[in-house]
Amino acid sequence: MAMTEARTTIKLAVIPGDGIGKEVVPEGLKVLDAALAGTGTTIERTDFDLGAERWHATGDTLTDEDLAAIKEHDAILLGAVGDPSVPSGVLERGLLLRLRFELDHYVNLRPAKHYPGVLTPLTEPGDIDFVVVREGTEGLYCGNGGAVRVGTPHEIATEVSVNTAFGVERLVRYAFERANARRRRLTLVHKHNVLVHAGHLWRRVVESVAADYPEVSVDYCHVDAATIYMVTDPARFDVIVTDNLFGDILTDEAGAITGGIGLAASGSINPDRVFPSMFEPVHGSAPDIAGRGIADPTATILAAALLLEHIGEPDAAARVSAAVDADMGTRARANEEGGPLTRSTSEIGDAIAAALRA
């Protein structure tokens, strides 16, 4: 009996963005193609011109038409957006956060891993390998705040953190699923001794979902203490589940201790698959090194691995991760043997793609 291979086409919205975003995205796509070769799954790519350049040219950050078109896709790959010439907040809120909210990206998944040989600022990094499951559609990111008497000595400005049982529970369930598939250790990070209402909601939800995952051990840590452990004992973490702002803070610190956000990838995920999820490197558009072909595409390639996992290609995802591991090993050996490898952006992408096709 002849097996017929199922053929699937993944409609991928690609947002190269600005600066090095444009340089790393092609490497991510190269690796996606290499990883999917022979699986029967192919990528059909549509580019979206969004970011600082578009904003300068047209004043648009993300139009309703852009959004509607993006929604027709299965997933999104983003390079990086932003430029010092754009006022702070414009692209963050008008583009990045708008995508997260409109596409109901309630999970922001950020793995933190220290690769052997990568320089870390810590003397004893230990075995750093954890993921942060950050809430993406609530908390202080809702834009729920305001100000009165602006510009006067009587100004009052508020910011409201909104937390719902619905929103917290769906995130916490996702985090427990992740933990269950890993080392089975989940840490809730919050500040419930001060933020009583939100904190207790998070705590109760974690306690109640925990009942469905008896094999996952659950831990709690105030956010201030978490920033200490991140530096003194990051190996203690497996899955961290936390709110939008705490997650923002902790993932940057996590990037720093693992040797720089240059290697960190992020998924803004709608696990229910109602809307396309988005995958991206955590680093920015780095205008200072843009255009020279020297940006490291590894974070984007790791974002591609998260994307593969999300679209139902866990084997391809694992192969990409393994190829990155191997490439990091090559770098470490070069460092030991006399000097760092100097490879261009596309040489790194080529090397990893070649390893995948081998």
Add this chain to the structure above:
Amino acid sequence: MAMTEARTTIKLAVIPGDGIGKEVVPEGLKVLDAALAGTGTTIERTDFDLGAERWHATGDTLTDEDLAAIKEHDAILLGAVGDPSVPSGVLERGLLLRLRFELDHYVNLRPAKHYPGVLTPLTEPGDIDFVVVREGTEGLYCGNGGAVRVGTPHEIATEVSVNTAFGVERLVRYAFERANARRRRLTLVHKHNVLVHAGHLWRRVVESVAADYPEVSVDYCHVDAATIYMVTDPARFDVIVTDNLFGDILTDEAGAITGGIGLAASGSINPDRVFPSMFEPVHGSAPDIAGRGIADPTATILAAALLLEHIGEPDAAARVSAAVDADMGTRARANEEGGPLTRSTSEIGDAIAAALRA
């Protein structure tokens, strides 16, 4: 012509608290006395029984009578309060935060300094010597939040960060004063690309106060980036000014990078002197090592130095800081010469007091 020495009595409210709090406070007092010997200023001490033990015995955290009595003092020295037997939040909100809010401690001053020889988790700590000026009476710490439909799938919990021009400006002025007396570099930490209303209030206030301090250079950093710099380049900071929650997070991270919060002191200050200010070590009551006389009193002694500065004894304060510097040098040499000094809590206090009297 004979000079008559002005004689001043400082009425000091002392809250030893729980665990090692009771052990480190006597060393702080010992050092205060030694530093003030010959200055004409003397300490008149009143003890307040507050903390976990009192709560277990009476159910009180801080009564109106306690508060009224404390207000009759010039300053407060606190050891540490808390015990795992007390539910999280009870003493934090009922005692510590209540004191900060009732006594209008709008400045929370937390120096971060790496002493040579002290083990830090960073490979290249550089010259870490900065202070965090954290707001203490606003932000997310106001208790302004609530919840509806608690315990149901429709629960909504909010936390409101309240920021006022009045509250931010008085803090920012204090921070500029500090910066002006130091290396003249002030960094505002916020997240104004997301927290637009509060962020812009902070930004505008910093810009307007900056006009009065033309010699202070002003810098801005998002809180997530600040947690990175804290690990990769902490020497860049001189004075950080920030809100209540960001300050909570950053000062713990600062404690970690300087070699543990065991050496960090904190002042909850009302610069207008309407109410007594409070000085304390940042560490907790450490029930695991309490009762054995092995706690390091250095953080409390540094808190005593902050207290001396606040009560108008800057020379005595400087001598305490210098004596701590010297003691840290002694430790570093001992470490190099074969092994750490093993000294009891009171032996460390004695050594520093003796140096001050010498």
